[in-house]
Amino acid sequence: MGTFDSRPRFLLSAFLMNTSSHILGGMWRHPQAEQHKFNELALWVELAKKLEDAKFDSLFFADVVGLYGDHEGGWASLVRKGLQVPSQDPLVLLSALSATTSDIGLAMTSSVVQAHPFQFARQASTLDHLSNGRVAWNIVTSVLENAHRNFGGDNLVAHDDRYAWAEEYVEAAYKLWEGSWEDDALKADKGSGIYADPARVNKINHRGQLYSIDGPHLALPSVQRTPFLFQAGSSPRGSQFAATHAEATFLFAPHPEYVAKKNAQLIGNLEAAGRTRTDIKVFAGLSFVVGSTEAEAKALEAEYDQYLDLEAIVAHIGGGIGVDLGGLDLDTPLGAVKTEGAQGVLEAVLASTPGRNPTLRDLANYRAKAQQIVGTPEQIVDELERWQDAGIDGLNIMNHVLPGSYDNFIEGVLPELRRRGLAQSEYAPGSLRQKVFGRGDKLPANHPAAQYRGAFTEYSAANSEASMQYQG
Numbered sequence: 500m501g502t503f504d505s506r507p508r509f510l511l512s513a514f515l516m517n518t519s520s521h522i523l524g525g526m527w528r529h530p531q532a533e534q535h536k537f538n539e540l541a542l543w544v545e546l547a548k549k550l551e552d553a554k555f556d557s558l559f560f561a562d563v564v565g566l567y568g569d570h571e572g573g574w575a576s577l578v579r580k581g582l583q584v585p586s587q588d589p590l591v592l593l594s595a596l597s598a599t600t601s602d603i604g605l606a607m608t609s610s611v612v613q614a615h616p617f618q619f620a621r622q623a624s625t626l627d628h629l630s631n632g633r634v635a636w637n638i639v640t641s642v643l644e645n646a647h648r649n650f651g652g653d654n655l656v657a658h659d660d661r662y663a664w665a666e667e668y669v670e671a672a673y674k675l676w677e678g679s680w681e682d683d684a685l686k687a688d689k690g691s692g693i694y695a696d697p698a699r700v701n702k703i704n705h706r707g708q709l710y711s712i713d714g715p716h717l718a719l720p721s722v723q724r725t726p727f728l729f730q731a732g733s734s735p736r737g738s739q740f741a742a743t744h745a746e747a748t749f750l751f752a753p754h755p756e757y758v759a760k761k762n763a764q765l766i767g768n769l770e771a772a773g774r775t776r777t778d779i780k781v782f783a784g785l786s787f788v789v790g791s792t793e794a795e796a797k798a799l800e801a802e803y804d805q806y807l808d809l810e811a812i813v814a815h816i817g818g819g820i821g822v823d824l825g826g827l828d829l830d831t832p833l834g835a836v837k838t839e840g841a842q843g844v845l846e847a848v849l850a851s852t853p854g855r856n857p858t859l860r861d862l863a864n865y866r867a868k869a870q871q872i873v874g875t876p877e878q879i880v881d882e883l884e885r886w887q888d889a890g891i892d893g894l895n896i897m898n899h900v901l902p903g904s905y906d907n908f909i910e911g912v913l914p915e916l917r918r919r920g921l922a923q924s925e926y927a928p929g930s931l932r933q934k935v936f937g938r939g940d941k942l943p944a945n946h947p948a949a950q951y952r953g954a955f956t957e958y959s960a961a962n963s964e965a966s967m968q969y970q971g
């Protein structure tokens with residue numbers, strides 16, 4: 500344990516999804532659960548206000564753009580269980596929440612599959628303007644075959660090829676965000692009648708394997724230019740991508756020892772990418788069940804367990820790794836499952852059952868129990884200090900019930916975190932990036948996006964005019 504004031508505070512994020520059944524399957528059936536009202540704006544407006552009053556750093560919205568892989572031979576059980584279907588667009592929802600909040604970060608997941616980078620970059624800039632620089636993007640490549648088929652693909656693109664796709668996608672987006680409009684390009688000078696300076700607005704003329712984009716970026720660059728970047732892959736290639744691009748990465752980890760291992764891997768990859776551990780925040784996905792006594796916490800856990808649907812959790816994970824685990828007894832061993840899906844997941848499940856091959860029940864427990872901390876506020880924060888010592892900077896807090904799980908955390912755990920100096924009581928001023936890192940609104944110079952600043956001046960609007968005159 501560190502001394503009282505030597506520990507940094509935790510970054511706090513709410514791990515959400517615009518759907519009824521996100522991570523902890525079945526919990527929507529709990530009498531106090533309101534997540535089935537996900538399509539009503541009031542649920543989110545009130546939750547966002549509550550989390551902002553508690554000075555959470557961000558609302559983090561996961562997303563998918565297709566069905567999980569088959570369970571029990573088809574997708575009927577996914578529909579029956581409401582397993583992330585129906586699910587609605589987080590970007591549109593965050594646009595509404597940008598108007599009802601003022602400080603909390605607005606993190607959305609968007610896949611390289613779902614939108615052309617030109618369109619996505621424009622949407623992200625627009626939302627960053629509307630929210631005064633509070634947007635974060637969780638960069639995902641879609642592990643779901645149905646998602647790829649929804650956008651014209653034949654099959655799931657192979658694991659490492661998805662990351663190659665993401666590399667080009669972010670490159671194109673960085674060019675638009677960082678290199679198209681120079682600082683001070685906008686004049687809006689009523690006297691001279693000059694709206695923007697043609698010498699300071701550039702096309703990007705991106706020519707890649709997958710995309711060809713002339714530009715210019717049609718949106719004005721926003722406060723952060725590039726949104727705050729999240730990424731959650733944890734395979735070796737995923738960790739390398741995170742080390743190169745992400746400002747925050749998050750893990751599903753079964754215990755602090757696993758965090759320490761992933762942290763060491765990340766530090767090695769950061770060094771190779773010319774970045775350091777101070778350039779990235781590591782979040783753990785965790786849920787909490789708090790009571791004023793241990794017995795009270797355990798009783799609440801037992802109540803939640805009655806509604807938890809282990810089959811739904813197995814369907815979720817199996818659907819993510821592209822293996823139909825339906826119709827099998829929960830005590831079936833997992834065996835050596837090979838997947839083109841989310842490889843980091845399997846590694847983490849194996850780590851949760853040291854010395855033996857996990858079963859389907861272990862798989863469900865890994866998600867529902869290994870990442871759940873139950874106890875009194877003191878017990879929970881003691882445990883969180885162990886996670887922090889292993890390398891966690893932030894918590895992406897999963898919920899059993901909306902909004903009750905956050906009430907439980909805010910009333911139970913937050914005061915103890917604050918008492919130990921581990922949670923903020925006020926927001927720092929500025930954009931999300933400035934709030935988190937305290938070193939400016941824009942990406943730092945050692946980030947790959949920075950190379951595109953000033954890189955396209957030869958393609959400026961002023962130069963296009965000069966070459967026309969020359970030709971004419």
Ligand SMILES: Cc1cc2nc3c(=O)[nH]c(=O)nc-3n(C[C@H](O)[C@H](O)[C@H](O)COP(=O)(O)O)c2cc1C
Nearest residue numbers: 561562608639641731732733734737751841842843
């Ligand atoms: C904690 C966590 C959250 C994730 N959230 C999403 C998500 O919202 N949408 C999505 O398409 N993929 C999501 N993923 C999948 C990852 O983005 C990534 O595609 C997947 O983990 C496969 O990469 P890997 O093999 O490098 O781990 C998530 C993964 C993790 C570990």
